[in-house]
Amino acid sequence: MTAKTITIDPVTRLEGHGKIEIFLNDHGDVEDAFWQVSELRGFERFCLGRPAEEMTRIAPNICGICPSAHHMAASKALDDLYDVEPTPTAILIRQLEFNAFYIEDHYIHFFFLAAPDFVAGPDADPAERNILGVIHKLGKDIGARIIDVRRKNREIIKLVFSKAPHPEGGLPGGVSRGITSEERKWIKEIADDSVAFAQFAMDMFKDLVLHNPKNLDLMLNDAYRLKTCYMSLVDENDKVSFYDGMVKVIDPDGAEILRFAPRDYIEHIGEWVELWTYIKMCHLKKIGWKGLVEGQGTSLYRVAPLARLNVASGMATPLAQKEYEQMFETLGGKPAHHTLAMHWARLICALQAAEHNQMIASDPLLTSKDIRNMNLHLKHIGVGCVEAPRGTLFHHYETDDRGLLTKVNLIVATQNNAAPISLSIKKAAKEFIRQGDIREGLLNRIEMALRAYDPCLSCATHALPGQMPMMVNIRNTDGQVIHTLGRT
Amino acid sequence: MAEKPKIAIYGLGACAGCDQAIIDLNEVMLQVADAVDIVLWPLAMDFKYSRIQAMQDGEIALSILSGSVRNADHQKMAELLRKKSKIVLAMGACACFGGVSGLANFCGKEDIFNWVYRNAPTVINPTGCFPQPETDLNGYKLTLPEFFEHVFTLDQVIDVDYYLPGCPPPPELIGNAIVATLAGDLPPKGSALAPRKALCDTCPRNLRKPNRMEIRSFRRIHEVEADPDECFLAAGIICLGPATRSGCGETCIRINVPCRGCFGPVPGVMESAPKFLSTLSSLLVVERDDEIKEAIDSIDDPVGYLYRFSQPSSILGQKIAKKGLEN
Amino acid sequence: MEAYNPKVVCFSCNFGWGYLNNEETLGATILNWIPVACSGKIDTHHILKAFKAGADGVLILGCPEGHCHFQDGNYQTRKKVCLIQKVLGAFGIEPERLDMEMAIDPEGKKIPQLIARMKNDLAKLGPVKRI
Ligand code: SF4
């Protein structure tokens, strides 16, 4: 029988965005735990009737954290809808922007959200566990570098797609604006800087985690391991790919079980509906819904940085490849199920993005004026897929003869991870809460399991992700709060 | 030393793009963080609800609220911050006019639920169930907040002092707004802290706008290779510039896509949609009734352009929320 | 159940409609009648606000083509009306609820008749099913 309920409500009891419920038994041990997403917006419905090409302008509003991912998935869905191949220059410009987005996005997550736990430590004073605390500890110079790399990459986004928090300008068959040779020089500098920064961040991570036994222990801790399948896009060489590719899925032992074109996603991905959360739980349709279970035979898969590295046979760029090898060596081979290693994988992905942008910046085609293929043929159905920073993202549109939307279906990145996140939290809760001991640092360790996924609730709902402040209510069976814990 | 002024930054039914725009202040943000005491900003730092609740009324100098109001939780938080703050700034198109997600007011909650949980092609839902406000799961009680049938703007729920439009507002305007508020250097209550001109007046393409515009039919942006210097509207491409406030920096125009109106109406106009509608019809030069019909038929989905950011604040779409949920 | 009695707001141009009649006596017999200096003076937000205020239908009476006292106010409003009709549907208001008649009626005798005709049509539609 349940004696106590702990509610970890990330944005306080009042905020409806997402929360964690932990149920204790009479001994104060964890009986069960749930991660609930408590909002929904309905983009798929209110877009109906709108001209399909407006989706590149509407979809980014789903989320201000990963708007570029929605913008790009929408652009690619339009390519497919209008049966048009973007010009080589258009593809370069899109990839340039997408990589710039990967860089700024992955670093904001790492430095704002993840690093505080590792820099200050999970038991540190919560007041120190934020970006200002990180800058305080590491020095203002490093703070300035972090701000600088984020700003510059967001300026690339602004240059080609209007504004970073809500990009615009993707069109079927191309982009709305080209790049001049002066701009190329500037882009090249930013790409070089970004590679240097990526290496610096990588070293910093290793210092913080690999060379710090406490943090290393945490990363390798069983509480943070979850054996699931993994999904990601891979390129034609089976390497990690962000902009385009085939969807590949491996089982918990690493064997390839699926490889399909994004257009066929309906055959392979199912969304299970639960009564207690607004987010739908993705799983592999052919295996079928087996509930929240891990291990061989599970139909749950994970996406996002660690999944990308687990699924692909390597990175697409040389420096990233080296880091990839070191990571799996440290983690004991592929696939790695260590949820906290997602931070590491995230930094490796950012490095690949930066290296790739160096290559793009030197590509002679980048500054060509041939930015659009106008050879459009409406075929009434289009699917666009990108590997977003938080995982594989699908946009599926259908239209009438005028290209007005009649059907929209979206599978957003965080949704793919919904069931595994719930499982990870339960696992961590069981490990860290024993005999009613619910100290703040322990609760933070549970929250770290959630944070590793960098769940972007804005996408699935519209919550603020982030260093989620916690409020913990401990209640008796009547639902009365008998004690309140929280970060001060 | 005098106490630093307290600032709260909070997103209601928001996408976090407004928070990103605040982070885009970059170094300025660090200066702001030095000069003020940020008592609440969930994206970047920890806070405790009870700390806000324990504050004196009016103790917070400025609350910057983004996002629309979609459920009781949003409303409660908005009401609490209103009580505790001297000045409330509605930041972004969602808080000011409803924003893109306000388009949801054009379709019912039931329709959304049916699609999302039953009819979407990837859904697996053998029992046809919907998420419930309250679920009993093996004796555990799990609750979800229920959402309103309607999306509200911030000023339909609480009293708002100033508005900062844009989706999201550009960092320069955010910086100016914060500085102006702290210095007490503010226009009359209810003003938007943004330029007063219409976008067309600051648009670089205005130079090439013909004196008398004549539109016979409309074209969509994907159908044409838009001339990077020509006025969109003159070319028959819908551009909300004439009815929209400037201040965005013409960022969309500069990448060769037309304006969609995220800065809301020009000063003195309650809503941009009727104004734009009047402008649009006056530019049409077609004579006979059937020609008028044909030209107007060539505008696909006018509603989606006119109300892209403003359904909840529009004459026909607006509703007033019940106040005082907190008590 | 109470019988449905549709409310019609009628805007009419002073120069074409009822100018020979005394505005006050005519006005006393017609509910929600708003004479204006030119149909071109009727702006979009007037029409939308009439619906907002609870009108079941809005009728606009302008001068015939080429007869506008102010160049082409009637023609401008004609176009506006067509465009507004295309927008109303999204708010649950059928396009038929907005109508424009272009003619001359110095005595204004037809005004009540036209309103009655519109009411009749509206009665078939029933009350507005607002979103
Ligand atoms: S105004 Fe735009 S950026 Fe701000 S919360 Fe709304 S959708 Fe996001």
Ligand code: SF4
């Ligand atoms: S209509 Fe658009 S393109 Fe033309 S001047 Fe105005 S803002 Fe510029």
